[in-house]
Ligand code: OSB
């Protein structure tokens with residue numbers, strides 16, 4: 304594909320409700336949208352999911368812009384690109400997976416649109432609807448949490464994930480289970496514990512959780528393996544799996560049974576597929592996680608969630624769970640049966656509303672390539 308222009312939009316999307324994890328609260332979500340235009344006039348869109356501060360990962364929306372502008376764009380100028388060639392070219396840059404992923408996603412979207420096929424088919428997806436779960440942040444009280452869970456279940460979400468941290472864990476899960484003995488339920492610690500909390504975490508085994516996500520340090524594989532031997536609750540890794548090699552090592556060490564794949568964290572759709580393929584070939588399940596994406600990034604998540612190895616509901620909720628108005632048309636909608644349909648239109652299958660993007664953008668820049 305021959306690119307003509309790349310435009311970056313730094314958008315700030317106000318969340319309907321703040322989202323709190325063990326590393327902090329997000330009130331307004333920054334994100335960088337990537338728009339590619341190729342010679343024939345076709346477009347591709349991707350999203351950089353780096354946050355406001357280096358809390359979930361070391362990247363921020365500021366470092367991501369810097370890396371795209373000063374390193375990625377100069378490296379790809381005048382090059383004939385496919386998503387795979389792009390990944391190979393930018394592999395010279397260490398880390399900065401979220402920055403890399405934005406353009407990579409846009410290339411996949413562009414390639415699918417040029418071929419006139421939906422992105423999910425282009426990447427090997429096999430289902431026309433994906434199972435939608437919801438991730439619920441830390442609340443000011445258990446009552447508040449129970450109320451939120453009841454609303455989300457009423458909307459049709461197929462599984463509830465709650466964020467935990469020291470002081471907001473066993474007691475909270477116990478109360479949720481008292482109220483809802485049978486719902487599919489899982490917890491996410493975002494790396495808030497250490498191995499010395501192993502016996503404390505073991506108490507979660509009583510509550511029939513689908514999994515515990517990233518209990519220990521953000522780049523650990525060894526301690527998770529030790530914890531996995533102690534717990535009956537399956538361990539799911541999020542932060543610790545940053546590339547396909549990490550997945551291979553996690554399998555070797557037996558650090559996890561499940562991987563939450565996020566394209567931003569691992570450098571895009573290609574590396575996500577590689578992790579999916581490897582982990583599935585080992586007979587283990589994956590699902591697709593989210594980073595509070597706008598409708599653009601969400602399109603890429605939906606496409607990935609149609610892959611055959613996705614065996615659990617995903618952190619892919621409707622646009623209305625996050626935002627008063629999304630920047631795409633149609634917005635992502637939850638069906639009554641708790642699924643989201645994979646669009647049959649080319650690429651991510653939704654139209655990006657440029658006037659909305661401009662409304663939320665605080666910085667925009669176009670590069671000719
Ligand atoms: O750990 O999965 C996480 C959001 C921001 C940063 C990290 C995480 C999350 C979520 C939200 O859990 C998932 C979503 O996009 O709905």
Ligand code: MG
Pocket residue numbers: 491493516517541542563592
């Ligand atoms: Mg997580």
